Amino acid sequence: MTAAATHTTLLYDGDRHYASATGRFLREGLEAGHRTLVMAPPSRVEAIRRELGRDADEVAVVDDAVAYGPQWNAYRVVLDFVAAAPGVRSRVVAEQPLATRTPVELVDYRRLESAANLVFADHPVDLLCPYDAGLPDHLVDIALDAHDGVLGDGCVAPNARFRDPLAVLADLSAVVPPPAGAATLDCSHHSDLSLVRGLVRSRSAGRGLDPGVVADLELAVTEALTNALVHGSAPVLVHVYDEDRTWVWHVQDGGGLPVSPLAGLLPPAEPTDHGYGLWLARQLVAAVDVGSDDSGTHVRLHVRV
CATH class of the missing domain: 3.30.565.10 (Histidine kinase-like ATPase, C-terminal domain)
Structure with missing residues (x-):
């Protein structure tokens, strides 16, 4: 029986922390025979490649401008990646620069992050969504509301701030x-x-x-x-x-x-x-x-x- 999908966040403090945590997440996947994908800005991709060294060649990469252009295309990228190898588990690192998004796009991204718990529930995939811990509180709130686990010190801790995805989506469906x-x-x-x-x-x-x-x-x-x-x-x-x-x-x-x-x-x-x-x-x-x-x-x- 295939293990359930996971949806975890990483609140990273600086470039070194980011590279170390995401690199470990991906390397553990490679060692387990999982397929790996990174959707992130070029600077983040380069940091991960340096961290992984020769293992970086085993990681598929999609630039965030493609994966999140528009934002909901990210679902299609991940679903297609998982479908390309039925029965093989995938590990995905997914991040975009939220500071460049308009207010309505951020509302939609909050919706996207919470819905991911439902969309990917039956797929063999482990999703890691890094967030810069220095982001404004309303952006960090997206991470804490949408992920039931927080990656830290190489292990995932339960997230007490996690909210029921259906409740979040209902709150975001008010008519304007x-x-x-x-x-x-x-x-x-x-x-x-x-x-x-x-x-x-x-x-x-x-x-x-x-x-x-x-x-x-x-x-x-x-x-x-x-x-x-x-x-x-x-x-x-x-x-x-x-x-x-x-x-x-x-x-x-x-x-x-x-x-x-x-x-x-x-x-x-x-x-x-x-x-x-x-x-x-x-x-x-x-x-x-x-x-x-x-x-x-x-x-x-x-x-x-």
Whole structure:
């Protein structure tokens, strides 16, 4: 029987501590015959390589700009890495520079870290997420809320601060209404899909966004709007506005059924599964918020500007 996944954090104090702890974690995996992966900034990767010496050649590396661009792509990188060798356990070091993230991206990263306990629960993988102990408290809180173990002195200690992932996700699913100045369109008919796609392209032209970013946003909005039209109820509205250095495309429908805090967080078994559209949208834009209340179901898609 395959041992359960683990999700551990490391609060490191300086470069030496980081390299020593992550290097030991990876080397122990290599000695046990596990596959190893590092998703981290180049400077961190280089520190790990120096620590491992010749063993570094056995470690797969994905630059954090790729693994976390957008953030939810990190799930796909890890899932693909694990799936490439069925039955073989994997060890993964995953870190990105949180100080560069916008407030809404940090909310989504908190969501990503807590959901990882559910997404990878049945996979043969040990995840280690290092955090600089000198980060502001609200960032260190992400580490302590989302990991049930803390690596220190070569062993993992239980984390008393660990919170139930479903409780964290429920707290983060509160509806944020569109601001009074938002541009709002009624898109209650399937024929409105092509109109909205054209609107994404035309409004993006004035933003100076990369064509690839525009294409991803267009697809994400299409998926969210299609979900609303198929699974929601009228009226279906699209609000467009700016928030926290991001451009928001906010899809709202009349609701009817409560939305699970897990909506779009777990990879669907088939592309036709309900929830695939939200899962895909998370791989395309900077952040996604999903929630429902008496005003309906709300999906907010954020793009950096």
